[in-house]
Amino acid sequence: MATSGANSHSLNCFTCQNRDRTEWCVLSDKELELLERGRVTREYTPGDVIFHEGDSCNGVYCLEAGLVGVRKTNADGNSILLHLNNPGDTMGYRAFLAGEDYHASAEALEPSKVCLIDVATVRTLLAQNPALGLRYLKRVSRNLGSAEEKILHNATLSVRARFAHLLTVLVDRYATGKEQRPIEFELPLSRHDLASMIGTTPESMSRTIAKMEQDGIAVFSGRKVIIPEMNDLFQEFEPEHFV
Amino acid sequence: MATSGANSHSLNCFTCQNRDRTEWCVLSDKELELLERGRVTREYTPGDVIFHEGDSCNGVYCLEAGLVGVRKTNADGNSILLHLNNPGDTMGYRAFLAGEDYHASAEALEPSKVCLIDVATVRTLLAQNPALGLRYLKRVSRNLGSAEEKILHNATLSVRARFAHLLTVLVDRYATGKEQRPIEFELPLSRHDLASMIGTTPESMSRTIAKMEQDGIAVFSGRKVIIPEMNDLFQEFEPEHFV
């Protein structure tokens, strides 16, 4: 059940193995020290909520180890899983940068270790080092691009196509040994969460999985998936260029 | 057919009436001069494409007058309208800030006047004035919040509810005299474009309009809409707090 990525626990920001993959890589040693002082580490077990939709923003979260899902719920109780965050990912920065409350909740999906950097510290760093802001600018802009992509996706593709697409993303991020055939890996999500990532119900998810298995696209057993041919998966959501 | 907002044509960035509503409001006079020099104005008639999905980013566009729609199309030819831009709005900055090609197309929906500020100029200004970057940071972050909101919306609400929501947004932006009852205003969009804003077909749009008219929510005739009671509209997409 242990997740991929950093399994050694860093003592501080200087020794943090994820640092080069975070926005903080642009900080000077002096600034890193500030970051280190403005930081608190906490551990979460699956199901624990790290921050909650509607809460006022108390800083930016840095995932050191584990897996965190970002959920957004509407007034009727329906919810979707917007993102999965892996070690090295920053969370909650959207609310901070927009100067808004959190618009989504973050919840540990696996045992996770998270650093909270308080608002004042991030604000100081942002004012002090323009490169940090530009870094975030790029990050948020890319996110916006993906979000808009997703809007189009959801509006125009079937549940099956969206799931096929999700599978390719999950393979890309969570499969070890992507080069060997057939690809075989462990899903980091329950059926329910898979469903809420593509905006459908667990029932439809289950049926879709069954159908894709019949069609020989993939073999599912519990959370294990075997994909004989990635190209077949791509065909599911890419237009048939030929034929 | 003339749109709201600035109808007087500014000669340059200094006299531009929209400036205070744009990101450029943080610029010094010296920087404004740079902006002025890096700018080219062009006029577009309805249907004209300002920039096209897949094109490499050639700068940031500033809408001076008119109405511009941002469209995103998938491989099958299905498309959705992501945004409507009004005078004072900036366009194409996402691609610029992300360092990517355009992921959507911008098309004039009404006769429009647009300034293009070239890449080099924006880059210089951004490097020179950190406040500009922070300004954009907030803007993009808010956009991201709305985009994620929309993802949830589309996944959980019916076509009718989504249209009711769209109507409230359009009233908010395009109705003159929002205080008087009943509200009466002109839609800035064709049926087809209304449909593509909520990710549905013109046929479904038409039927939804007919049904809402039967239910007394609103009266439609061509592009004119009369809404007797805004609260009824809100009820369509807000959960019934009291049965």
Place this chain on the structure above:
DNA sequence: GCGGTTCTTTGACCGGGATCAAGAGCATTT
């Protein structure tokens, strides 16, 4: 005026997927 687009509405049909309701596995408790 009249034919030609293009935009909008209406009709008929049907299928994807939500919903409701059981069952099937599987793990934990007592």
Place this chain on the structure above:
DNA sequence: AAATGCTCTTGATCCCGGTCAAAGAACCGC
């Protein structure tokens, strides 16, 4: 082992909304 929860699957049903097709409406240029 039986009982209690889980998550996941399966079945039956229904309806929203997409698709195809055609008829109106409105807006041209001529």
